[in-house]
Amino acid sequence: MYRKLFILFLMATPGAFAAEVDFAGAWRLNVVIPAEPLVGLLELEMTDSGWIAWVEGGPTPVTISGQQIELLIDSRDRQGYLFQRKLTGQLDNGKMTGVMTSIDVVETAAEFGEDRSVWTAVPYVFSATEFPIAEPRMLKGIWVPLRGVDFRKWSTAMTPAAIEWLSGYDARMDEPQKRCVSPGLYSAVTWSFPFEIVVDDDKIVMLYEAFNLMRRVFTDGRDDPGFYPNSSMGYSTGTFENGELIIETKLLTHTIRDFNGEPISENATISERYRLSDDGNRLSVILTLNDRENYDRPSIRRRVWTRQNDVVIFPFECDPDAFFRQLYNEGRMQEYINRTPRRP
Amino acid sequence: MQRFAISAAIATIGLALLPRIVSGHHSYAAEFDRNAPMTIDGVVTEVWFRSPHVRYYISVTDDDGNEVLWDTRGLTPTKLVRQGWMKNTINVGDHIKLYGHIGHTNKTIMSIIDVTLPDGQVLTSRSVAYDIKN
Incomplete structure (x- = not known):
C-alpha cells in the first residue's frame, strides 16, 4: 500500500x-x-x-x-x-x-x-568472456593467487538460527584448521595458497596446497552414485557454458564459511563460475554459497589467480600438537572437550 | 515486503554487533591484540616448523630475573619457505629478537611480525602469496 x-x-x-x-x-x-x-x-x-x-x-x-x-x-x-x-x-x-x-x-x-x-x-549483466574455455585442457597448470578482487565483505544475511549458532562460536577453540581439520571447499577456494588443475577425460582434479585438499569435478554428466558420503569438499560436477566452467557442489558437511566462523549446513550447495582472461593466463572465480538454513541471501566471494607453472606446490604437513599443548598450558583442555558436541 | 523488513532488522542488529563479533570470532583477532605490538628477546628452546603455523618456544628473562617460556608463532611453513625462511634458519640455542602482537589474555604468546636473527638479519612473517617465487 x-x-x-x-x-x-x-x-x-x-x-x-x-x-x-x-x-x-x-x-x-x-x-x-x-x-x-x-x-x-x-x-x-x-x-x-x-x-x-x-x-x-x-x-x-x-x-x-x-x-x-x-x-x-x-x-x-x-x-x-x-x-x-x-x-x-x-x-x-x-x-x-x-x-x-x-x-x-x-x-x-x-x-x-x-x-x-x-x-x-x-x-550488472552477464558479459561473455573474451577468451572462452573451449576445452578443459586450457585450465591445466598451477594457479597462484593474486591480491584484490574480493571485497572480503564481513557481515552476511544470516538467519536467526545462524546468528544464534555463531554467538556460541569460539574461534580460539572451534576453528577447524587449528586442529588441522579443513574447513572445506568455500575456504579452500578463497585462501591465498596456490593450487593445481589436472585434467582427465571425464573429470577435472583440483589439488590445493592448503591442507593437501583435493577434489574431483566430474565433467561427463554423471550424478552422485546415491551413497556418496558428505564431506567438507562435497561432490562436484562441472559443465562448460558460454565459455565458462561452472561447478556445482553438494553433499557438504556442517562446517564454516571462512575463518570468521559463519556456519555452512550439510544441505548447502556451492556454485563456482570460472573464466579465463583474454591471454588465457589469468583465472577468476565467482563463488556463491546457497544455504537457506543459514542465509537469507546467497553469499558471494571472488578470487583471481595467475598461471605460474614453474611454482612448486608444497606438501602441507599439519600437526595439531602445538594447539593442544597451548590449551593444556592455559588450563583449557576440559573446556575444549566440553565444546565437542557443537564443534564444526 | 515483510521479508525485506525482517532482513533489514537482522542486518541492523548484525551490524550493531560487529565490533563484538570481530573481537570474538576470528582466531587471530580473537587471540591477538594488534594495538599492542611489542619486542621480546630470548633464547630458542624449541623449533616447531609445521603447519598450520610454525612455532618457536623462547626462554625470556623478565624484569624480575625470572625465566619465562614464550609461545611464538609465524606463518605456515609453505609460505615462509617461499621467502627463504627455512626450518634451519632459526635453531635451538639461537638468541633472537621477536616483534609481534601479544595475546589478549595470555601475555606469553606472540604472533610474529618480524624476527631479528643473531647476525642482525631481519625476517618478516608476512604472506607474500600474491608474489610466489619458488
Whole structure:
C-alpha cells in the first residue's frame, strides 16, 4: 500500500526524486586499488521503510538522496580485523562514480591502497568472456593467487538460527584448521595458497596446497552414485557454458564459511563460475554459497589467480600438537572437550 | 515486503554487533591484540616448523630475573619457505629478537611480525602469496 503510494508520488514528482528510482537493481561495483581492483555485486532495493542495499549478499547501510548515494561496506583485513569502506558518489547517465574512503582502516589494508580510492558501478549483466574455455585442457597448470578482487565483505544475511549458532562460536577453540581439520571447499577456494588443475577425460582434479585438499569435478554428466558420503569438499560436477566452467557442489558437511566462523549446513550447495582472461593466463572465480538454513541471501566471494607453472606446490604437513599443548598450558583442555558436541 | 523488513532488522542488529563479533570470532583477532605490538628477546628452546603455523618456544628473562617460556608463532611453513625462511634458519640455542602482537589474555604468546636473527638479519612473517617465487 505505502509502496504503491510512494511510487505514485515519485512518478508525479519530476527532478531529483525521479533519479532515485534509477538506483534500483543489480550493479557491478569496481574499486580501483593498485594491485587488483575490488569487484562486487551491489543490489539496491526500495522497500516500505526505504532503500536496502546488499554487497556480495551481505547487508550494507545505504543513503540515497536525489542522485547522491552513500554506502558503508564492512570488510575485514587479512587477519580478521574489521574496517569500513565508505563509498560516496552519484548516479549519472546510468553509471555511478565516486570516492572510497576507509574508516578505522587497518595497517594491512592501507598498505595495499585500500584506504582511499575511486569507484564505479554499472548495471550488472552477464558479459561473455573474451577468451572462452573451449576445452578443459586450457585450465591445466598451477594457479597462484593474486591480491584484490574480493571485497572480503564481513557481515552476511544470516538467519536467526545462524546468528544464534555463531554467538556460541569460539574461534580460539572451534576453528577447524587449528586442529588441522579443513574447513572445506568455500575456504579452500578463497585462501591465498596456490593450487593445481589436472585434467582427465571425464573429470577435472583440483589439488590445493592448503591442507593437501583435493577434489574431483566430474565433467561427463554423471550424478552422485546415491551413497556418496558428505564431506567438507562435497561432490562436484562441472559443465562448460558460454565459455565458462561452472561447478556445482553438494553433499557438504556442517562446517564454516571462512575463518570468521559463519556456519555452512550439510544441505548447502556451492556454485563456482570460472573464466579465463583474454591471454588465457589469468583465472577468476565467482563463488556463491546457497544455504537457506543459514542465509537469507546467497553469499558471494571472488578470487583471481595467475598461471605460474614453474611454482612448486608444497606438501602441507599439519600437526595439531602445538594447539593442544597451548590449551593444556592455559588450563583449557576440559573446556575444549566440553565444546565437542557443537564443534564444526 | 515483510521479508525485506525482517532482513533489514537482522542486518541492523548484525551490524550493531560487529565490533563484538570481530573481537570474538576470528582466531587471530580473537587471540591477538594488534594495538599492542611489542619486542621480546630470548633464547630458542624449541623449533616447531609445521603447519598450520610454525612455532618457536623462547626462554625470556623478565624484569624480575625470572625465566619465562614464550609461545611464538609465524606463518605456515609453505609460505615462509617461499621467502627463504627455512626450518634451519632459526635453531635451538639461537638468541633472537621477536616483534609481534601479544595475546589478549595470555601475555606469553606472540604472533610474529618480524624476527631479528643473531647476525642482525631481519625476517618478516608476512604472506607474500600474491608474489610466489619458488
